[in-house]
Amino acid sequence: MTAHNSATAPTPIAVDGPGTPGGPGARTALGGTALAGLGVAAFSLTFPATHWALTGFGPWTAATVRGVLAAAVAGACLALARVPVPERRYWAGLAVVAAGVVLGFPLLTTLALRTTGTSHAAVVVGALPLVTAALAAVRMGARPSSLFWTAAVAGGAVVVGFALWQGGGAPTTGDLFLFASLVVCAAGYVEGGRLASVMPGWQVIGWALVGALPLTVPAAAVSLTAEPAHADARAVVGLVWVSLVSQFLGLMVWYRGMAAIGVARASQLQLAQPLLTLVWAAALLGEDLGTLTAPAAVAVLVCVAVTQRARS
Numbered sequence: 118m119t120a121h122n123s124a125t126a127p128t129p130i131a132v133d134g135p136g137t138p139g140g141p142g143a144r145t146a147l148g149g150t151a152l153a154g155l156g157v158a159a160f161s162l163t164f165p166a167t168h169w170a171l172t173g174f175g176p177w178t179a180a181t182v183r184g185v186l187a188a189a190v191a192g193a194c195l196a197l198a199r200v201p202v203p204e205r206r207y208w209a210g211l212a213v214v215a216a217g218v219v220l221g222f223p224l225l226t227t228l229a230l231r232t233t234g235t236s237h238a239a240v241v242v243g244a245l246p247l248v249t250a251a252l253a254a255v256r257m258g259a260r261p262s263s264l265f266w267t268a269a270v271a272g273g274a275v276v277v278g279f280a281l282w283q284g285g286g287a288p289t290t291g292d293l294f295l296f297a298s299l300v301v302c303a304a305g306y307v308e309g310g311r312l313a314s315v316m317p318g319w320q321v322i323g324w325a326l327v328g329a330l331p332l333t334v335p336a337a338a339v340s341l342t343a344e345p346a347h348a349d350a351r352a353v354v355g356l357v358w359v360s361l362v363s364q365f366l367g368l369m370v371w372y373r374g375m376a377a378i379g380v381a382r383a384s385q386l387q388l389a390q391p392l393l394t395l396v397w398a399a400a401l402l403g404e405d406l407g408t409l410t411a412p413a414a415v416a417v418l419v420c421v422a423v424t425q426r427a428r429s
Contacts, residue, residue, distance in 0.1 A: 149377020153386050156371025159362045161393035164235045164242075165401050166358035167227055173352025175344025176231055177336070180224040182356060184326065184333035187219075187364035191323035203316065203324055210312045214325040217305020220332065223364070225298035233291030235398040236406050237283055241295040243391035243417040244276045248303040250424050256307050265427035272420030279413040318372035322365065388418045 170179040203211065229238060247269045254261050280292045288296070305325075312321045348356075391414045398404040 153374025159367030163363040165397045166355040169355025173348035177340040181337035183360040186360035188326035191326040213308040215329040217301040221301030229291040229294035239394035268423035
């Protein structure tokens with residue numbers, strides 16, 4: 118992904134070192150690292166929060182209401198900042214972002230988490246940077262090194278092997294949802310990264326959320342009617358988290374952090390996300406991680422790290 122800060126005009130992404138120790142550049146790098154770290158921490162709680170939301174809401178309700186609430190916050194921010202509607206030539210790209218990040222990924226992962234453990238989903242979705250990088254190479258016409266593709270294929274093999282091992286030799290329905298979520302989310306990330314070269318990243322996700330309202334509002338209304346809700350405090354907290362933090366606010370701080378420290382350094386922080394999710398799965402949900410879950414997560418992270426280094 119590409120990132121800019123939240124000003125109306127895009128700001129160049131930092132690609133150099135932090136500058137003189139103790140100077141303005143160092144302070145900016147420290148603040149950017151803190152913001153990017155907050156984004157990673159927010160995203161690492163997405164699956165546990167979704168699991169909580171599913172204790173009181175149906176999967177379609179959780180996925181669609183999430184988009185509506187996030188769009189309400191995003192729309193308010195866009196209105197307060199008096200951001201003009203993007204030119205028509207950018208609408209197709211925003212539609213891809215909406216389809217992948219606003220609609221596809223939340224719905225597919227929510228459906229998967231009905232039958233799949235949070236720790237299992239964390240390992241599978243840990244391959245998202247690999248899929249994103251591969252799609253970006255195709256979309257942007259880049260030609261990564263053979264090391265890049267070797268690491269990407271190895272990471273994919275680890276994820277597939279892990280899913281088959283836990284599924285008794287065959288992918289489960291939840292795995293199929295997770296695999297599909299990787300593709301649609303990666304497509305949304307790649308297109309969002311391309312659009313972020315002409316508008317700040319938070320505006321990309323903001324307009325994608327607002328643009329999806331003609332679909333998410335009626336879908337949420339139907340879902341709330343069709344799926345019985347038994348919301349307790351935990352379910353409400355989970356839904357609020359994925360709606361406001363995972364879907365929008367987390368992305369805001371993540372983009373600002375990336376703008377300050379650069380894509381490469383921020384990407385290294387994101388390597389910790391699947392491992393953090395495993396910690397939350399054990400601490401908040403009491404899940405048994407199993408013998409191969411943590412090693413598989415580490416193996417995927419190593420492959421992701423290699424692709425990041427091979428790309429730069």
